[in-house]
Amino acid sequence: MHFKQLSKFFAAACLSTVLAAQAHASNALVLLTDFGTSDGAVSAMHGVAFGVDPKLQVSDLTHNIPDYDIWLGAYRLYQTANYWPQGSVFVAVVDPGVGTNRKSVVLKTNGGRYFVGPDNGLFTLIAERDGVAELREIDENVNRLAGSGESYTFHGRDVYAYVGARLASGAISFEQVGPVLPSASVVKIAYQKAVRQGDTLRGIIPVLDVKYGNVWTNIPKTLFDELKIGVHDKVQIRILHKGKQVNKVVAPFEHTFGGVAQGKPLVYLNSLLDVAVAISQGNYAKQHRIESGVDWEVEISKAK
Structure with missing residues (x-):
């Protein structure tokens, strides 16, 4: 050959x-x-x-x-x-x-x-x-x-x-x-989708970051950006369960948990680029008795 x-x-x-x-x-x-x-x-x-x-x-x-x-x-x-x-x-x-x-x-x-x-x-x-x-x-x-x-x-x-x-x-x-x-x-579960109503964003807490107690929302960065909130600006978060307010906090928007002192709250974008609220080196959900699911709603606005 x-x-x-x-x-x-x-x-x-x-x-x-x-x-x-x-x-x-x-x-x-x-x-x-x-x-x-x-x-x-x-x-x-x-x-x-x-x-x-x-x-x-x-x-x-x-x-x-x-x-x-x-x-x-x-x-x-x-x-x-x-x-x-x-x-x-x-x-x-x-x-x-x-x-x-x-x-x-x-x-x-x-x-x-x-x-x-x-x-x-x-x-x-x-x-x-x-x-x-x-x-x-x-x-x-x-x-x-x-x-x-x-x-x-x-x-x-x-x-x-x-x-x-x-x-x-x-x-x-x-x-x-x-x-x-x-x-x-396809069978679908009904839930509050992320929406903007004037100067307020509404959505739900679909899940918790279970290891650390951070509270995740279904409000995406694209919608959050419409409020023109910059790093260090104050954000107001209202959390409701079945329509009743459970928690209200004003906290700065930060890129990282290190943007605030240990034990202080902050608002940030989680790994899916959805808005979340946390306590630096703490457990926000446990401290404020917050859970997740379609009955847990959230309202976000720029603090005045």
């Missing part, structure tokens, strides 16, 4: 190897539940994924969502998903209605990420921010762990982990998940 022929042969062989590797390449599988890790539930889900494809990369977003807290599960997906590559598959299980007639779905976003789980509001914020390219109902007649047909209370293992792993590994295509549903039919 001549040198040129040999070179072409090796080039073709290398290309074939690369294409074969690409054909078998899998996307990341990311798990979120309210199961905790004190028993075998999460390990069982990992085991199902391993059984589908031992090479599949499986990561845990969190398994510490409070019991049945669909809203917080929705927010943690919103907080995290866009830092994962296109094609990533998220299995989300906060499912107080497991075994009932609520639908099991896979949602594909406009950004090309997939979300597997119950259609009970878990995908509210993902659908709103990223858009729904297509929604499919899982056909459990063909997409269910073998031998699990008599199990009605662990869809996280029997349906969602199984379908998510098969989708991430390429064992099935999105079209093989099941029939198409109207994109607008």
Whole structure:
């Protein structure tokens, strides 16, 4: 064999190897539940994924969502998903209605990420921010762990982990998940979206920075900028629960926690570039008995 022929042969062989590797390449599988890790539930889900494809990369977003807290599960997906590559598959299980007639779905976003789980509001914020390219109902007649047909209370293992792993590994295509549903039919949780009303911004406290007690809002930097508040300017924050004022504070807007003395409050932009309030090296939520969720509203204005 001549040198040129040999070179072409090796080039073709290398290309074939690369294409074969690409054909078998899998996307990341990311798990979120309210199961905790004190028993075998999460390990069982990992085991199902391993059984589908031992090479599949499986990561845990969190398994510490409070019991049945669909809203917080929705927010943690919103907080995290866009830092994962296109094609990533998220299995989300906060499912107080497991075994009932609520639908099991896979949602594909406009950004090309997939979300597997119950259609009970878990995908509210993902659908709103990223858009729904297509929604499919899982056909459990063909997409269910073998031998699990008599199990009605662990869809996280029997349906969602199984379908998510098969989708991430390429064992099935999105079209093989099941029939198409109207994109607008995604179940959504009602909440106060961030709005401007005159010189006041209104929104909610969707979540707390649980480690440090910082109070996060859903008011984005783009809306906050409309108030023309600069660094060190004073900001008034009112926090209400079910319409009743729980806390009111005037604090400076700062870029960092070090902008105020230890123990003093400040307003800042969190890692998602949403407005938040904190105490430097303290726990604002604990000190003022503040929690989070759709019933916790916030009003922000420039202090006079």
